[in-house]
Amino acid sequence: xxxxxxxxxxxxxxxxxxxxxxxxxxxxxxxxxxxxxxxxxxxxxxxxxxxxxxxxxxxxxxxxxxxxxxxxxxxxxxxxxxxxxxxxxxxxxxxxxxxxxxxxxxxxxxxxxxxxxxxxxxxxxxxxxxxxxxxxxxxxxxxxxxxxxxxxxxxxxxxxxxxxxxxxxxxxxxxxxxxxxxxxxxxxxxxxxxxxxxxxxxxxxxxxxxxxxxxxxxxxxxxxxxxxxxxxxxxxxxxxxxxxxxxxxxxxxxxxxxxxxxxxxxxxxxxxxxx
Amino acid sequence: xxxxxxxxxxxxxxxxxxxxxxxxxxxxxxxxxxxxxxxxxxxxxxxxxxxxxxxxxxxxxxxxxxxxxxxxxxxxxxxxxxxxxxxxxxxxxxxxxxxxxxxxxxxxxxxxxxxxxxxxxxxxxxxxxxxxxxxxxxxxxxxxxxxxxxxxxxxxxxxxxxxxxxxxxxxxxxxxxxxxxxxxxxxxxxxxxxxxxxxxxxxxxxxxxxxxxxxxxxxxxxxxxxxxxxxxxxxxxxxxxxxxxxxxxxxxxxxxxxxxxxxxxxxxxxxxxxxxxxxxxxxxxxxxxxxxxxxxxx
Numbered sequence: 001x002x003x004x005x006x007x008x009x010x011x012x013x014x015x016x017x018x019x020x021x022x023x024x025x026x027x028x029x030x031x032x033x034x035x036x037x038x039x040x041x042x043x044x045x046x047x048x049x050x051x052x053x054x055x056x057x058x059x060x061x062x063x064x065x066x067x068x069x070x071x072x073x074x075x076x077x078x079x080x081x082x083x084x085x086x087x088x089x090x091x092x093x094x095x096x097x098x099x100x101x102x103x104x105x106x107x108x109x110x111x112x113x114x115x116x117x118x119x120x121x122x123x124x125x126x127x128x129x130x131x132x133x134x135x136x137x138x139x140x141x142x143x144x145x146x147x148x149x150x151x152x153x154x155x156x157x158x159x160x161x162x163x164x165x166x167x168x169x170x171x172x173x174x175x176x177x178x179x180x181x182x183x184x185x186x187x188x189x190x191x192x193x194x195x196x197x198x199x200x201x202x203x204x205x206x207x208x209x210x211x212x213x214x215x216x217x218x219x220x221x222x223x224x225x226x227x228x229x230x231x232x233x234x235x236x237x238x239x240x241x242x243x244x245x246x247x248x249x250x251x252x253x254x255x256x257x258x259x260x261x262x263x264x265x266x267x268x269x270x271x272x273x274x275x
Numbered sequence: 276x277x278x279x280x281x282x283x284x285x286x287x288x289x290x291x292x293x294x295x296x297x298x299x300x301x302x303x304x305x306x307x308x309x310x311x312x313x314x315x316x317x318x319x320x321x322x323x324x325x326x327x328x329x330x331x332x333x334x335x336x337x338x339x340x341x342x343x344x345x346x347x348x349x350x351x352x353x354x355x356x357x358x359x360x361x362x363x364x365x366x367x368x369x370x371x372x373x374x375x376x377x378x379x380x381x382x383x384x385x386x387x388x389x390x391x392x393x394x395x396x397x398x399x400x401x402x403x404x405x406x407x408x409x410x411x412x413x414x415x416x417x418x419x420x421x422x423x424x425x426x427x428x429x430x431x432x433x434x435x436x437x438x439x440x441x442x443x444x445x446x447x448x449x450x451x452x453x454x455x456x457x458x459x460x461x462x463x464x465x466x467x468x469x470x471x472x473x474x475x476x477x478x479x480x481x482x483x484x485x486x487x488x489x490x491x492x493x494x495x496x497x498x499x500x501x502x503x504x505x506x507x508x509x510x511x512x513x514x515x516x517x518x519x520x521x522x523x524x525x526x527x528x529x530x531x532x533x534x535x536x537x538x539x540x541x542x543x544x545x546x547x548x549x550x551x552x553x554x555x556x557x558x559x560x561x562x563x564x565x566x567x568x569x570x571x572x573x
Contacts, residue, residue, distance in 0.1 A: 228394075232390060232393070232394065232419065233418060233419075234417070234418040234419075235418075268394060269359055269362055269363055269366075269394070269395050269396030270392075270393045270394045270395055270396040270397065270420075270421075271394070272396075273281055273393070273420045274420060
């Protein structure tokens with residue numbers, strides 16, 4: 001991985017933070033699709049709401065690609081359905097490269113592609129967000145390699161620095177990003193008053209040990225309140241239940257006990273029916 | 276959407292079986308300041324409502340399957356916390372807790388009331404779907420995991436005109452008897468109470484409030500038969516206003532499975548010997564009502 005370009009990181013962070021829905025922060029937690037929890041949501045594609053900022057983002061992505069693979073790189077840009085395409089198409093166009101759009105797996109379990117033939121070609125994959133790495137692992141990379149393409153580098157607009165980092169290594173990929181959500185990123189968002197000192201502290205603690213942060217959050221009054229609010233509605237109940245059963249099964253009994261003890265103190269008397 | 280697998284009907288039958296009773300104790304302690312004490316229908320001056328309410332529930336618990344606090348009587352100071360305590364006590368005593376709040380709002384505001392009852396731990400909450408939003412409330416109840424009991428056929432004098440209003444049933448006409456339908460402006464209409472009961476059944480509510488017929492009110496046996504016809508096989512019937520002889524329940528028992536009747540007794544159980552009734556009076560009254568109702572069940 002090339003060294004993070006801090007100027008690119010900062011200007012894109014600031015732009016994404018200004019884009020509606022780009023970042024959401026909470027003093028408690030959000031449930032993630034992994035069933036883990038964290039204090040923020042990020043939506044890379046939100047940058048498209050601001051034309052000039054989107055243009056800068058795509059240009060920076062193209063610059064990053066060029067810096068990594070070199071001027072003379074001859075290959076194909078790939079992007080997976082559908083948010084990767086927000087960046088893969090513009091990057092391919094800016095670099096004068098052909099593109100392959102990869103669709104999600106259909107009923108047969110295979111991913112259809114449209115665009116350039118990848119057989120025998122060097123392929124760089126361009127994506128909006130590195131999260132858990134499940135889409136590259138399960139769909140995009142197998143499709144590229146199955147089609148005879150050679151892929152060694154993957155470029156993300158935002159890298160949450162979660163389990164997707166390790167997944168990319170397992171796939172034998174060099175991973176690069178414009179906005180790695182590291183300590184510098186959170187520090188900068190505090191400096192420009194996007195996050196409060198309280199939330200900044202929470203983000204930093206999570207960076208140190210996200211598992212310990214999550215378990216302490218679930219044990220706290222605010223965390224329990226948030227969990228109850230998820231459990232209370234059918235629309236979010238499954239997310240709340242999975243936080244306990246999938247995200248943090250080792251503390252599930254402890255948290256349920258806290259909820260029940262809470263109910264005996266007349267705080268959440270009805271919560272047991274939602275567990 | 277994950278719907279809680281909670282069924283008031285099952286919980287009610289379990290409580291009935293455990294307590295061998297269909298008695299529901301109304302909890303409607305009128306504040307002294309309301310001026311009812313002299314009529315033997317309100318708390319004496321200086322009474323601690325929390326202590327009174329919890330003592331009352333403790334006293335009647337062995338003889339009742341449910342308690343039904345009416346929220347109109349719990350709208351001051353720390354009453355919300357008292358309801359929480361009462362609900363937990365009900366759970367500890369194996370009693371069904373019916374929050375009688377007659378939610379009558381719409382949309383998310385109605386949901387706030389239903390949510391509050393569920394979070395409190397209530398098994399059921401009453402609604403008065405004035406805006407015609409029974410289906411919406413039913414969905415909210417399923418979502419929150421709490422039984423919904425709607426106003427059905429009420430015995431209050433003013434309901435005489437309401438129950439007989441003609442209402443359009445174009446979207447469900449096949450489920451009404453031909454003799455009950457009247458065409459108005461070319462559209463099929465039935466009496467309001469019939470639609471209330473049919474809709475409660477149609478939308479999967481847990482129960483209806485069914486006034487007990489008596490010589491002193493307007494409910495007729497024919498109407499009770501219609502309620503039987505349109506209520507299907509799953510609705511519980513919350514029956515308020517049962518007197519000491521239980522004559523009202525006798526007629527209902529002719530039409531319904533007796534264990535489906537949630538027989539609510541309020542004032543006669545709270546103040547059997549006037550405003551100063553205490554635990555011994557409550558025990559005696561609850562025992563008497565339980566035995567009277569069980570004779571009907573036999």
